[in-house]
Amino acid sequence: xxxxxxxxxxxxxxxxxxxxxxxxxxxxxxxxxxxxxxxxxxxxxxxxxxxxxxxxxxxxxxxxxxxxxxxxxxxxxxxxxxxxxxxxxxxxxxxxxxxxxxxxxxxxxxxxxxxxxxxxxxxxxxxxxxxxxxxxxxxxxxxxxxxxxxxxxxxxxxxxxxxxxxxxxxxxxxxxxxxxxxxxxx
Ligand code: SF4
Numbered sequence: 001x002x003x004x005x006x007x008x009x010x011x012x013x014x015x016x017x018x019x020x021x022x023x024x025x026x027x028x029x030x031x032x033x034x035x036x037x038x039x040x041x042x043x044x045x046x047x048x049x050x051x052x053x054x055x056x057x058x059x060x061x062x063x064x065x066x067x068x069x070x071x072x073x074x075x076x077x078x079x080x081x082x083x084x085x086x087x088x089x090x091x092x093x094x095x096x097x098x099x100x101x102x103x104x105x106x107x108x109x110x111x112x113x114x115x116x117x118x119x120x121x122x123x124x125x126x127x128x129x130x131x132x133x134x135x136x137x138x139x140x141x142x143x144x145x146x147x148x149x150x151x152x153x154x155x156x157x158x159x160x161x162x163x164x165x166x167x168x169x170x171x172x173x174x175x176x177x178x179x180x181x182x183x184x185x186x
Contacts, residue, residue: 013082016123016186020084023118027111029179031086032167036185039083039166041074041157049155054129056155061143062131063155073156080124080185085167092176101178105129108180109150115184116150126153128180153181 017033024031049057049064056063067073077083088111090104105128112127119125131137133148143149153160160181164171173179 013186016119017082017084020115020119020123020184020186023115024084024086024111027088028086029089029173030169031084032169033082033084034163034167036078036080036083039077039158040162041070042159042162043070043157045154045159046070046157056130056137059139060130060137061139062137062149062152066139067151067155070157076124077126077156077185082186084184084186085163085169085181086183087164087169087179087181089173089177089179092178094176097176104178105180108182112150112182113148115182116148119184120147122186124151124185126151126156126158126183126185128153128182130155153183 021031046064052058058065060066088104088108090100090107092100092104108128109132112125113133115123116125116127127150130152131148131150133145133150138144153163161171163181163183169181171179
């Protein structure tokens with residue numbers, strides 16, 4: 001595991017980072033700390049959500065428009081100084097191995113949910129894709145399990161490939177692999 005540190009206000013932030021780092025140790029491929037000030041919030045990503053290729057727009061409490069405006073989402077994230085960005089990498093049989101992609105996503109989501117349960121009250125966790133806790137989201141009826149609702153990097157208007165560049169973490173780990181991103185704020 002590679003860890004790159006670029007910590008703002010290190011004395012104040014170090015205990016949270018140590019706890020998060022210990023929790024992900026051995027379960028991630030790469031991780032790095034970046035200042036939240038270096039995160040780019042992109043109206044283009046928001047527009048991509050509106051096109052609704054993933055089918056979650058207007059159908060999930062964890063996706064736009066339910067999550068709020070780009071400005072509101074950025075304000076929430078910028079209230080924290082640092083983000084621990086981490087990835088998991090999964091081998092595939094070939095580029096059409098959709099089952100392998102889903103298996104990898106399930107493993108990644110489980111890690112993000114574990115962190116959310118342990119740290120979410122003080123350190124918001126942002127996962128890959130929308131909330132997948134329920135087979136079908138209750139939206140627009142009330143969320144069935146608000147404590148399990150996992151925010152999403154993409155639904156927050158963050159371009160994952162730019163995030164990977166800022167963090168110095170690889171977006172793509174080669175042929176026949178899939179890489180998923182999450183982040184923890186502290
Ligand atoms: S916990 Fe269930 S109802 Fe709530 S946002 Fe997630 S999928 Fe939707």
